[in-house]
Amino acid sequence: MKDIAQVIEDTATRLLKIAATELPSEVREALLKGERETEGALGKSQLHAINENVNIAETQIKPMCQDTGIVAFFIKVGDKFPLKSEIKTALIKATKRATAAVPLRPNAVDMFKGNTKNNVGLRGYVPWFYFDLVEGDRCEIIAMPKGGGSSNVGKMKMIPPGKGIKGVKEFVVEALAAAGPLACPPYTVGVGVGGGEDMCMNLAKKALLRPLYKYHEDPSIAQIEKELLEILNKLEIGAMGLGEGPSVLDVHMEFAARHPASLPVGVVISCWALRHAGATIDKEGNVEWHPH
């Protein structure tokens, strides 16, 4: 019988390494397509540099960006999976191990005691865990490190409900125009609508995990995603904000029910380096790596 806690720790350590060093294949392809189709020399040279950099990361197995982010884990635990709270302990250990082994830049800063040097906060909140309970005997783990530059342009607004979907679209356009060249475009955009002031941001972040060009299963939401993708590219932010090449690679939205008096909208923006990696562990400790 395998030590399941150890399997989780080893798996999560490797997921952090994969996320930091290899882009999901569809993100890679989108950036290559961006380079091919960009006509302006400035935009093309930026995308060429990005793609060259992504290649070096993969061949040398090194982080593709020096900002290896704040770590978040999305975990779905099956009812009959043997471990529960120990999952958290194992993921914290994995974060510390990956920080030394990959290496990841130490990015967890305590406001009073300074950098913790291991990417684990002193107050139990970093890495951040999104736990979900599901049926079955497996445990799915997705590691998502996110850089500070693109987090700084995230936005949330409580829109007057009377403005409806048009108000949502307006806010997304405003958020992206404000991000402009600041957060390493081409961007991928996650939008969360409804829930509450906290949930909309969580949903927006979660939306970034859906593979590029896979639109929402609800056709009316999928239509808004596609419309926003087209509209946002008209902002002409361009690669690295120089006005040439793609501004946004894709837009994904998640909707929750809202309070009658509220229309919360969260916008979470990823830089070109949209990093995440996942695996599912069964109750015996066998690991199935998600396609990457």
Add this chain to the structure above:
Amino acid sequence: MEHYLTTPIPQEDLKKVKIGDIVYLSGTVVTARDEAHLKALEMYEKGEEPPVNFKGIGLFHCGPVMQKDENDKWTVVAAGPTTSARMEIFQDEFIKAFHPGMIIGKGGMGARTTKACQEETCIYGYFTGGAALLAADRIKEVKDVFWLEELGMPECLWVYEVEKFGPLTVTIDTYGGNLTEESKKNIEAKKVEILKEL
């Protein structure tokens, strides 16, 4: 237009560069983020000399990932640019005090830096954001490090010897030009159009 510049960059070379040009820089590049700017300026006010002579060299907004090799020598793992906008509040004072030749970062800088670049003959170049390994590849040697204990790995001064460091897209030149501001104005104009059509 492409320029191959070497530090200390002569002023006449800097004056040949215009916004939208691409620069490849060879010579000395020193990393400095928020904390290092503050500390250097504090020393300047007290009449003290920072450990590095910034005159004519590349000043790199970057918090690298560094690792010691088996011979206890520092090596660069990843060294892409950080968001330069954070340095806007004191970059002009820094330029006036220390006269670097070229500021390197990402995301562009604002009116104060543009003015200081024009008055003191300095340029600003964009290194592709996040392209940390490409940057590391062009760093040939880690010559020195200062303030590591006090400020930590991302914030301290790393002194690099670089070769053809780039491509650096020039977005601020010595003539008051600012490509990022032009791009931002365009984005704002497009935003207004889009919102009208929604």
